[in-house]
Amino acid sequence: MKKQLIIIKNISVTIAILLAGFGLCLVMQNVFEEHVLIPSIFMLGVFLISVITDGFVYGVIASVVSVLAVNYAFTFPYFRINFTIPENLLSAIIMIAMTLITCCLTSKIKHQEQIRLEGEREKMRANLLRAVSHDLRTPLTTIYGASSALLENGQDFTEEQKNQMLEGIKEDSQWLHRMVENLLSITRLDGENVTIIKTPTALDELLDSVLVKFSKRYADQEVEVDIPDELVMIPMDALLIEQVIVNILENAVQHAEGMDKIWLRAFTISDKVIFEIRDNGKGIPEDKLKTIFAEGIGLSVCATIIKAHGGDITAENSNSGGAVFRFTLDVEERESDEESI
Structure with a gap:
């Protein structure tokens, strides 16, 4: 057909x-x-x-x-x-x-x-395989080692040690679960004819959902949010964009050395909405800036999702210290919204 x-x-x-x-x-x-x-x-x-x-x-x-x-x-x-x-x-x-x-x-x-496009897809697949091997090896090794120790020598550990090992298994299992979510997302975008089904999504509702998901995993990490007062509607696949923001926030928590503050900002310029996630850590090493979106599965997924939406994503170090991730999406024109109402 x-x-x-x-x-x-x-x-x-x-x-x-x-x-x-x-x-x-x-x-x-x-x-x-x-x-x-x-x-x-x-x-x-x-x-x-x-x-x-x-x-x-x-x-x-x-x-x-x-x-x-x-x-x-x-x-x-x-x-x-x-x-x-x-x-x-x-x-x-x-x-x-x-x-x-x-x-x-x-x-x-x-x-x-x-x-050229097929070459880019092959490059993305290769980067994904490297990212998977990089990100999945450590938690799998930890889970295998801890579970084997408990099964074979459980009587040699105190209750406190057992609880610590079980907590480690739980955390690594949650990490693997998030990696599988990322893998499922990227397989959705790996076909030759990728179609993103976009629906108008309110910016404030999007970020509320992001913060709820993020706080469940990192309850002690506060995120300072700054968005426009007026209603901003953005055509997007909301679940995928949520995942992009959550991945970048998690990346700051896990890899931003010396970080204790995260800022999440969104603002509009002309027909674009710009998302900015900033931290006050030590920043990204200069030798990794050019390959930052190819080294881990989380950021690889971010780049793929934003590209599929027709946007751009960048990473840089702030002059005041810390890393800054930005990505752009097309914003729905308010005139057309008013006419539909």
């Missing part, structure tokens, strides 16, 4: 552009008495068809139709297809050669873009 819709779209686009070009050429010929630009208009139409449609065939068909249309309606003898006149034949050969070259070039560019 989806393939049929794509074919229908491509055919519709091809017909619409050819008809628009034909109509414009009629205006040029009959109103402005201009004939020189007519082949160029059809060539522009073929170029647009090659760029917009999928595959090579639509551009080729458009180029053949364009040559026939120019010969039939815009060259003497009018309203007859006639290639016996040398000038008409030469013009047709030149035009079809130019349009076919245009089709070939646009198809080649599209193919190169597909190769």
Whole structure:
């Protein structure tokens, strides 16, 4: 069904552009008495068809139709297809050669873009595998070691030691659970045709949900929040964006050396909303700044989710100390919101 819709779209686009070009050429010929630009208009139409449609065939068909249309309606003898006149034949050969070259070039560019995107996906998969091995090895080793010790030598430990080991197993199990959540999120975004289902979400409700989840895991860590007073609606997959913010907050708690304060800020600039998570730790080592989103699964997931939303995410060190993570999303225009109400 989806393939049929794509074919229908491509055919519709091809017909619409050819008809628009034909109509414009009629205006040029009959109103402005201009004939020189007519082949160029059809060539522009073929170029647009090659760029917009999928595959090579639509551009080729458009180029053949364009040559026939120019010969039939815009060259003497009018309203007859006639290639016996040398000038008409030469013009047709030149035009079809130019349009076919245009089709070939646009198809080649599209193919190169597909190769580039596939390379990025492979790079993401490789980074994910490295991140998984990096983040899962330690808790699995700890759980295995503690559980083996309790099973084999449980009588040698005091109740306090047993409770400490069980608490460690619990914490590492919770960590593994969060890693699995991240893995499930990233597999949702790893297909060739990723579609994010966005729904308008209120900024304050989003951050309230984030803080509830974060406080369950880190009840002692306070987060200072600063958001606009007015209602801000953002089209997003709310669960995925929540996960991005929670991952960055958790990263600050776990890796920001010397950190005791976290600030979560969101503000709008033009048609964008900018999220900023800042801490007062020692910052990110300079040698890790460029690869910060490829080293751990949590931040790898963040980068993938934001990219799938069409946004940008960055990490840097603040001049006053500490790390600053920022990401941007398109914000829903308030005018359209008011009209819908």
